[in-house]
Amino acid sequence: MSKKIEFEHGGVRVNAGRKAQFSEPTKVIRVPESQVDFIKNWLLNNVKTDIRSDLSASLKVHNVQAKNDRVYRIPLATERVAAGAASPAQSHVDQALDLNEYLIRNENSTFIVKANSLSMLDVGIDIDDPLVVDRSLAAKSGDIVIALIDNDFTVKRLMIDHHFNPPKVWLKAENPDYQNIYITEGQELLIWGVVTYNLKPMR
Numbered sequence: 001m002s003k004k005i006e007f008e009h010g011g012v013r014v015n016a017g018r019k020a021q022f023s024e025p026t027k028v029i030r031v032p033e034s035q036v037d038f039i040k041n042w043l044l045n046n047v048k049t050d051i052r053s054d055l056s057a058s059l060k061v062h063n064v065q066a067k068n069d070r071v072y073r074i075p076l077a078t079e080r081v082a083a084g085a086a087s088p089a090q091s092h093v094d095q096a097l098d099l100n101e102y103l104i105r106n107e108n109s110t111f112i113v114k115a116n117s118l119s120m121l122d123v124g125i126d127i128d129d130p131l132v133v134d135r136s137l138a139a140k141s142g143d144i145v146i147a148l149i150d151n152d153f154t155v156k157r158l159m160i161d162h163h164f165n166p167p168k169v170w171l172k173a174e175n176p177d178y179q180n181i182y183i184t185e186g187q188e189l190l191i192w193g194v195v196t197y198n199l200k201p202m203r
Contacts, residue, residue, distance in 0.1 A: 054117030
């Protein structure tokens with residue numbers, strides 16, 4: 001009489017069982033085919049145990065205001081300056097630059113906001129860098145913005161993915177140590193303002 005062979009589910013298999021990182025069972029899910037790439041990107045950027053978030057309930061905001069209505073006109077060289085030796089012609093100045101006019105497009109809606117994290121370090125934004133923010137500008141994909149998610153502020157690059165219908169809106173961190181932010185159903189996203197300049201000192 002032949003021995004009865006019993007077939008059992010499970011058993012020892014490669015990649016079977018709970019994953020050490022999460023210590024919990026895994027589950028297969030089905031997603032719409034058009035959403036696969038977006039979901040993969042979300043997972044790649046967010047499923048990390050040491051990833052940082054910089055959402056903050058407060059924002060350091062300062063009004064833009066000239067002291068005593070004083071206007072400083074800075075000489076503007078008419079030739080472009082190369083990153084090498086200066087040309088004698090570049091010492092000739094026939095224009096002046098008003099920094100108020102140069103930095104501020106809309107006075108009543110322009111503010112200085114201090115950065116509060118290193119999440120945008122790869123585009124040169126450090127902690128406490130004074131960012132010029134214009135609240136009157138309509139934000140476009142690729143703009144660096146001050147975003148309000150539910151009740152928390154963050155500085156990120158606004159990304160609008162038009163491959164989806166409707167387009168997917170997410171916020172990109174310019175530092176791999178910080179997480180991108182993908183807006184989920186039920187979350188409220190408000191673009192508080194568009195960053196137009198970083199007033200970082202160079203010495």
